[in-house]
Amino acid sequence: MADRVASNEATVEIWFVLPLLEALGHNPLHIDSKVAVAFQEGRKQRPGRKPEADFVVYAEKPFSRATSLIVVESKHPNEPLDDGKEQGESYAQNLRAPVLLLTNGEQLEVWQLQQTSESERIFSCVVADLAQHRGTLEALLSPEALRSHCRQLGQKQFDILLRDLGDYERAVHERASQLATKAIERRLSNENTQREHGSLGLLDLGGRGAIVTAFSGYGKTVLACSLLCEAIERRWTDSTQQLPIDVFAPDLVQSKQLLEAFLTNRIEPYKAGFSEARLREIARSEGLLVIVDGFERIKQSMRSWLEAQLRALLDGYPKIRVYVMSRSGVAPASLGLPLLTLTPYSLDELHNLARLRSRISEGVQHVFSGAPRHIIRLAEVPLVADLVLMHYTTVRSYPTDLSALFEGWLKQILADSDPVDRAFDRKLLGEIAAATVGGPLDISRAHEFAMGRPDPGGTLRRLVEQEAISIRGTNVELPHEALADHLRAVQFWSNGPSVDQARLDELSFDPSSQFALLLVSNAPSPDARGAAWQAIARQNLHLAIQSLRFAGFDRPFTGEIPTADGLRMARDIQSTTENLIASHLGPIAPRLRELIAGQPVETLGVVATLGPDDIGYAFFDAKGAADAAKTVDAVNWERAPRIYGHALRRMGFGPEVGRLLGVERVRNAVDELIDKRNLIGGTVWLEERSYGRLRHLVRRYGFSIDPIQFDQAIKVLEPEAGKLVTGSSLQKGQTFTIDELLADLRWLRSQGVTKIEQWWDSLDKLNLRDPDDQKRFGQTLDAYYRRRQIAYEEVVTHSIPAIRQHLPTLCIMPLRMEIVAKLHSSQGYESVVLNTLRWPVRTFDEAGADVTFSDERPNHNSDEAIERYVQRTDELLKQFGRYFNGRVITWGGSIVPDLQGRDQTFGKLPDESAVVSGAMSMLKEDLKSVFSEVPSGQWR
Structure with a gap:
């Protein structure tokens, strides 16, 4: 280690932690990584992502709190150990490990947990000097030393396999863990109390057990195995815990035995001479935990018989608890147990499932992070979720044949x-x-x-x-x-x-x-x-x-592209572009057709030519044409203002890719309209766009006008009618015609608008330590956020009204921003970062921003703060009738808007209004959501 430089936490673990544990004599098979740690708050599981201990060293199998020896917390080499001590100690306490080993690859500390006082640091050294302390470290952390220490601890029982029913417990644990290790924590809903419970806390609910219901494929059997493993591990930790026994209902019926005889025979093969009398003694003294699975898989007449058997067991032995897994329609109703329903997978549960499966299937950890929405909805069914993961493991893509999953x-x-x-x-x-x-x-x-x-x-x-x-x-x-x-x-x-x-x-x-x-x-x-x-x-x-994704585009060509397939693609491109534009983008249809074709056209037609593995195509005006789509030989190919091409086989495309290409043409054309700000809007949109274009004419082209005074600008611009304003190839600029600008100004005048009211202050000239300037800063941001939202809403209303229901930000607007402006100085320069929450309000008159100033950054990222924010946002959306599944709730930091038009990053145009660039940024982000599930080929 002295000759190496650890660059990250993983390097510390690989280079140092694992070799050290093996050098101390610990069996590598007894070292488990990324061990989940579940914390409870009363009876409620703590929210958020489940924490994981980097490594846990066990004395022997089975791994449980009863056999844990060491919790290892490794840190990045640049992190001090103090930052990890409290976290590692909480993990060790939860897992009942007596020792915490803490290291960042440069320093090493060993802490011993005390039962009645603070933890005690019993060893510390620089890793480079470790050889000098070998004897001391082995005396503390060798398997023999730790076993000796654990004999003094009541909760440590390394002889669990030698106890009375150790062979039975071990065999059942090993069998059940084959499924239990594939399980994640699940949510169960109690319809009577309207409360949700986590499956990890199911054994802590109190009472005499529960009836757990779910549809087929929802994981009832996996949950039964998880409960069985957890109950056995608890028994290993505390011998007074109830003895767990599982019952598969069809096996019980087939055996033709009474329930007590069947339970006895579950144990007898592992404990010679075990009798019903001994079972009854345990039931009276310690209690039994009976887990019944497959209740719905026995005949109706036998269900009432089994229900009577379970009722007699509960009535006869006060310390017995019963958990029954069943489909809801046939669940036992007379046992007096609460009814809990396994809920569909949430998105968080899907992420947890993918992380768990990634331990044995490489590359699936983030499958559901980028999954299309329809895949997320399908995967709410646990059985289907695993089918999706299995498919992804095999072909590294999301399924495009849903019929196989459903079958x-x-x-x-x-x-x-x-x-x-x-x-x-x-x-x-x-x-x-x-x-x-x-x-x-x-x-x-x-x-x-x-x-x-x-x-x-x-x-x-x-x-x-x-x-x-x-x-x-x-x-x-x-x-x-x-x-x-x-x-x-x-x-x-x-x-x-x-x-x-x-x-x-x-x-x-x-x-x-x-x-x-x-x-x-x-x-x-x-x-x-x-x-x-x-x-x-x-x-x-x-x-x-x-x-x-199910349109057949991914059935790739294997040889030369047939002419018939080329014609199919041309027809699909043509029908798709015209279909989408006519059906959903009517107000801007002429502009989109002109952009796609490169010239004004009334109806888009497609002419295509085929190469050995590619297609080239262009658009023409198909109005009055006999065929709106056709193919030609390369020698007959005519020049066109815009030509498109794709290497089909190299992208893995097939003869049905035309629909995908048509969607891409429409998406790119809409993006181009946004980039050019060539969209239809209302008063605020035209005020701000006109102001930015006039300011550009003044700064770039030297026009002698005041960009605020619209009437004056009309007189100056009228002699320039017919001219095009555009940026050069070397310098970015705005693109528009003088005629378009004049039309906007004249329309505004017809609405009584002869100038833009200056709602803004020059923010860069304000002293933000001065209360009066802080007030002016807040007023400017209030007006900016209100006008940006109004401009965005106007553009959607006038340009793309048919798809407004698909725009997630627009659907929760209007919004009022809660902004904390954090001030900081560096080398005499004052800067400010905006930390923003956004709250739904009823009308656009209430939209805007409330700004406060602070030298401290607010903590918006704690679990508690996020939970409060999301809950309150949802309450407001429901109150205003705007709540919907898939609503987008965001928060975070941002910079002060550029009101001077100098910032040209992230698609902003020189000199344009910040309201225009802000509104177009919102539209682009929302359209990403609309088109996010457009599939793409993979270059081969």
């Missing part, structure tokens, strides 16, 4: 049916799904669908028990709406690959459902897939973009 899920639901019943059940479920698009089905109508079966009523009852359908009163529907959408899509295409455009246009696509994606994914042919996608695109831009 796997459906197979799980119908697993208890025999093959013949399964085939008929699947057909029946498809018919019910198709008939319940508008709401539940009446039971008599469902019975008619089942009439083709020998026992229609029995078939429906069996599907209810399997939770394939649900019945509430006389209403019947599928409990999994996403699965219903899959079956509806399959049913839609059941007549074959022919395209019925009229039927497609009659469909409605709910943005909250998966039907649009599944309709494309299940389409039986390229023509069907293309027709379905275009039908979706006419109705909903966001859904169409999401559906692109």
Whole structure:
């Protein structure tokens, strides 16, 4: 270590920590890394990301608090050890490890935790001098020394495997841990109390146990194994804990034994001579923890029998607790236990799942961080989440064939049916799904669908028990709406690959459902897939973009590109661009068509030429043309104002990529309009854009006008009509025509606006230590944030109203900023950073900013502060009727807006108004969200 320089915490762990532990004699198989540490606040799990101990050294397997020896906390070489002591000590206390080893690769400290007083530092040295202290360190940290120390501690029991039922406990723990180690902490909802509980605290809820319900594929069995492992580990730590025994209900029924005999036989193979009498003694003295899984998988007559057995057990032994895992429709109701429901995965749980799976599947840790929204929604079902991760592990991409995921899920639901019943059940479920698009089905109508079966009523009852359908009163529907959408899509295409455009246009696509994606994914042919996608695109831009992942673009060419495929691509490019522009971007359609074609056109047409592995294409005016899309040979290719090209095979594209390319053309054209500020708006937008353009004419071109005085500017500009203002190739500038500027100024005059009111102060000239200047600074920011939001809202209203519901920031506006301006001085220069929260308000009159000054930066990033901020924001959004799933809540630092127009970073134009650049920044960020799920090829 003396000859090496550790650059980060990982280097310290690899170069120093692991070699040191092995040198001290610890078995590498007894060293675990990134061990989760769960902290409780009363009965509630502490919120936020779960902390992890860097390393924990154990005396032996199984790993638990009973066998922990050392917690290692490693720090970055530049970090002092003091910063890690409190954190490491809390981990050691939680994991009941008697020793904390703390190091940054340059210094080493050993702390011994005391039972009744502060921890004591028992060793400290510089790592480079470690050889001089070898004897001392081995006397403290060798396995023998630590075992000797632990014999004095009551909670340490290294003889757990030699105790009365050690063989049984170890065998059960090893079996259950195969699933339990794959589990993350889950949330369970108590519908009666409206409270949520974490699965890690389930054994601490008190009472006699619980009934845990969930749909198929939601992880009931995994939770049962997790509870079993946790209960055994608690018993190893405290021998007075209840004895855990798991029961798989079908095994119990098949054994034809009474419950107590079955429980006894679970233990007897590991403890010769174990009897029912001994089981009853343990039940009376210590208690039993009985975990029943698969309750719904036994026949209805046997469910009441098992429920009676469990009730007798609870009544006869006060120290017994029972946890039953079941589907909700058939859960036992007479045990007097609280009913808890496993909830779908949240986004945080998906991140935790991916981190856990990354220990055995490299590269999946951040799968859900960048996942499309439809993948997040699908992965709310735990079974599907693992299917997504398995797919990503294999091909390193998100699934584009959703049907395989849903068929796997459906197979799980119908697993208890025999093959013949399964085939008929699947057909029946498809018919019910198709008939319940508008709401539940009446039971008599469902019975008619089942009439083709020998026992229609029995078939429906069996599907209810399997939770394939649900019945509430006389209403019947599928409990999994996403699965219903899959079956509806399959049913839609059941007549074959022919395209019925009229039927497609009659469909409605709910943005909250998966039907649009599944309709494309299940389409039986390229023509069907293309027709379905275009039908979706006419109705909903966001859904169409999401559906692109299932549009067949990633079925790459393997040889020379056929002419027929080139024509397909040209037609798809043409129909997609025209479809999206006409359906969603009408007010700015002429400007978009001109940008895309490079010349004014009324209708976009496409002419394409094919190379060995690429396509080139351009746009022409197809108004009156016999065909809006065509292909030509390279020798007949005519020059066009704008030409586009793509290396198809190298990007992994196939013959259906035209829809993707069309979407890209529209997205890039909208971006270009934003960059040129060539959008339609209202009064505030035109005031600010005109002021910035006039200021540019004064500064860059020497016009003798006051940019504030609009009437004066009209007189000066009229002789310049017809001229174009544009930046040179060497110098960035604004681009507009004098005619456009004159039109804006004349329109403003018609609205009674002859000048822009100067709402701003010269912020760079203010002394922000002076209270009066602080007030002027606050007033300027108040006006700026109000006008920026109004300008943004005007642009969307006048330019792109059809997609406003997809713009996340706009959807929560108007907003009022809570700004803390932090002042600091460096070398005599005063600067300020704005720390901002944003709160929803009712109207734009209330929008703006409240500014306070401080020498300290506010703590907006603590768990408590974030929780309060999010909760209050959601309350306000609900109060104003603007709450929606996927709402964006942000906070953080920013710089003071450039009101002088000198800043040209991040897309700002020289001399333009800060309101214009700020509004366009908001629009660009929101449009990123709209187009974020546009897939891309990968260069090969």
